[in-house]
Amino acid sequence: MFETAGIVLLYGLVGVGVMTLGYLALDLVTPRRxxxxxxxxxNRGAAIVLSGQLLGVGMVVSAAIHxxxxxxxxxxxxxxxALYGVAGVLVMTLVFAVVGIVTPGRMGATVLEDSDGRPHPAAWVQGALYIATALMLSAALS
Structure with missing residues (x-):
């Protein structure tokens, strides 16, 4: 029982580390902290994108643990x-950059637009892209 609890704690620490890295990576590609x-x-748009990214990283870490x-x-x-998780963060950050290249405007600024208390629709798309990317990466791990 104690050994299993220790193993869970260690994997949890790795997961928190990877999620922190994911947060920092997303923070780097957005124009504001x-x-x-x-x-x-x-800012609802920022919350949507961050939520999608954190869910995605959690999915990749879960598949990596499995x-x-x-x-x-x-x-x-x-x-x-840890390596699979970091690879997931890198791919998700790359997806953010690629979407920013192929769409009008600067993606980081666009997803942070909040007009009339409503997030820009691009925030939903980016959040969904993180989850879709996580599903693909998770499939590669299984």
Whole structure:
């Protein structure tokens, strides 16, 4: 029981680390600090994009943990989970950049637009893209 609890704690710490990396990566590609946009300005578009990204990272980490059970030993499982998670964050950040290139305007600024208290529709699209990307990456891990 205690051993299992320790294993859960270790995978949880890896997951939190990867989610923190995902948050920081998204913060880099948006024009304003996410902390300020979501919690101070109550920007719904930023909250939608951040939520989609965090859900996506959680899905990839979950699939990575599941895939790690085929590794030899706990240490190798933790390392593979971290590597797969970081790869997921990189792919999701790349998706954000590619969408920004093929759409009008600067994606980071567009998703943070909040007019009349309503988020820009692009925020929903970007949030869904993160989840769709996570589903694809998770499938690759299974």
């Amino acid at each position: 996410l902390t300020q946009a979501v919690w101070t300005e109550r 895939a790690s059970e085929f590794q030899k030993g706990l240490a190798q499982g933790l390392v593979s989970t």
